[in-house]
Amino acid sequence: MIALPRDGSVPAPGTPEYARRLRHAWRVCSVTCLGLALIGVNTSTLNVALPAVVRHFDAGAFAASWILLSYLLVSTATLVFFGRVADLLGRREVYLAGFALFTAGSLLAGLAPGTGFLIGMRALQALGTAMILANGTVIITAAFPPDRLSQGMGVYIGTLSVAQLAGPALGGLIVQAAGWQWVFWVNVPPGLAALVWGWATLRRVPPAPRTPVDAGGNLLVFAALCAVLVALSEAGSRGPASPVAVAGGAVFLVLVPVLVAVERRVTHPVLDPRLFGGRMLAFANLASFCAALARSALILLVSLYFQAARGADAFTAALAVLPVPIGMAVASPVAGALGRRVSPYALSAGGCLLGFAGLLGLALSIGPATPYWAVGTCLFLAGCGSGAFLTGNTTQVMSALPPGGLGVVNGFRLMVMNVGIVLGIATTLSVLTGGLAPAARDLVYAGTLSRLSPEAVGLLMAGFQRTYLVLAAVMLAALASALLAVSRRAARGGAPR
CATH class of the missing domain: 1.10.287 (Helix Hairpins)
Structure with missing residues (x-):
């Protein structure tokens, strides 16, 4: 990773030094994109394959939810910790250790004899994920010249979109053809490849001065x-x-x-309010939290809708959710390119508006026989909103931060977003199944509720409508926060802070 000179200067565009830095930045981006792709595929494949895993272990609703939540809990709670550790021990070393842990956890998860062991291996995967996420954005920010950062960030976020595009179809196909174990084992070869490529590409950076870990x-x-x-x-x-x-x-x-x-x-708190005391950073991170809460469970919700309410198999459900990652894959690079002409503030607010339109459309149209074109259009809008928001919001926050302590600051930013993801999935599942009897809730996770009775399906549809309305309201709060995430100077027409 190429660090900025000590005086904060960067090579002038058009110079050989600038061209060398930019070439290396794109190689660094390929490493970080591979890490984000692994995480995105891992998450989206399991969202589709969860009913098959639940049926294999005959898991109840509580255990089924914790197959998802254990991963999210551990990765969220350790993000800031590993941001600090990377500042102390070296970003390259911690980042590569994340690949190793994630790959080992994936291998062992496929060998799980029961839900307890599987949940534990999901936690091991999560430790590797936290190491990767806490460092990926910082590595890109340090590698790219400031005038190209939005492009690098657009490709980086777009990689997540592509991973989520491939993940559901891959998960459904794997479950149908090879069994649920391969949902985890499919991560092992690319995990090893990422470890080798990262070792060869990323450069050692001297660790920051040692400070206590909270x-x-x-x-x-x-x-x-x-x-x-x-x-x-x-x-x-x-x-x-x-x-x-x-x-x-x-x-x-x-x-x-x-x-x-x-x-x-404490002198070096894990939650340091001084790092986010400004107006723009405070509202940008609040928008990130709300948007994550609103969008995080969308693929899981749609997958459960097609399997539990309409009786589709895993592969059909996987194909049905594709408009979400397609929308992200389209919007992320477009937003990255627009970032050279349009402010990140505008991209963030526009993304929230698109996401709100998609979620509200789902709330108003969802039913046991809703035409797929209506569902797909709403999902595409929501996906475009996520891609535009993530690119704009990430660029807006990272561009405003000083070089010192980027690791812990970025870890905190990601933790805020991941708390929204964790609470979003837990809240969504609770609201969705709240009107059903306990036995029927188990059938939702197993994807077999449609075999019970039309009355049970009707109650589940009411749950879907209620859930989408709640998520649309949260996205509206994200939009309000994104609109407020502008410095007073920028609001008067000056440069963003």
Whole structure:
């Protein structure tokens, strides 16, 4: 990775130094894109294959949700930690270690004898994911000249779109042809290739001065997230009045003020409000949180809709969700190219508007016999919104940050987004199945509810409508935050901060 000179200067465009830096930046981008592709494929294949995994292990609703949530919980809670570790030990080393852990977790997950072991290996995958995510955006930001950063970021985010485009179809095809184990084993060859290519391409960077790691803060973040996820998943499987759901919610409410008090006293907190005290950064990260909460469960929702409500097989459901990643794949590079002429602020707000239109359209049109063109159009709009928002929001935030401490700042940015993803999936599943009997909830995760009765399908449709309305309202909040994510200077016509 090429670091900026100590005086912050960059080679002038058109010079040989600029051309060399740009060529190396694109090689670095190929490494980070491969890492993001692995993560995107891993997530989207399991969203489609989850019913097959649930049926294989005869898992209940609670265990089924934690096959997803364990991965999201661990990766979210350790993002800032690994951002700090990378600042101390070296970004290249931590990034490559992430590839190794992710690949090992994928191999072992396919050998799981039961749901407990599978959940544990998903957590191991998540540690590798956190190492990759906490460093990928920072590596790109440091490698590209500022005037080309939006292009690099557009390709980087677009890679996630392509991975999510291939992932559902790949997951459905794998489940149908080879079995659920290969949903995990398919990650192993590219994981090894990424490790070798990253080792050859990324350059060693001297570690930053050693500063303490906030282990207590990280543990409190993990405990608080764990408590709220237990509460939400238990509410989704046994109802909000369940003692476990009530206890989890109570623990969360107790831990949040404790976390705030602890973080105010440590010298290097995992949640440092000073890093996001400005107007633009505060609202940009709030928009990122809300948008992630609104969009995170969309592919999973659509996959469950086609399998549980319409009786489709995994491969058919995988094909049905493709408009979402297609929209992302179209919008991300377009937004990256537009970023040289249009402000990231405008791209973020426009992405939220498109996402809101898609989610609202799904809420108003979804039914057991809705024509696919109507569903597909709404999904495409939502996908375009995600691609445009992610490119604009990421560029907006990363361009405003100082070089020092980029790792921990970027880790915090990603943690904010991932908290939205975790809460989005947990909340979505809880709202979706809240009107069903406990036995029917298990059938939703297994993808077999349509065999029960038309009445059960009708209740599930009401759940889908309710869920999409909630997600549309959250996306509207993301739009409001994105509109406020502009500095006072930029609002008066000056350069963005």
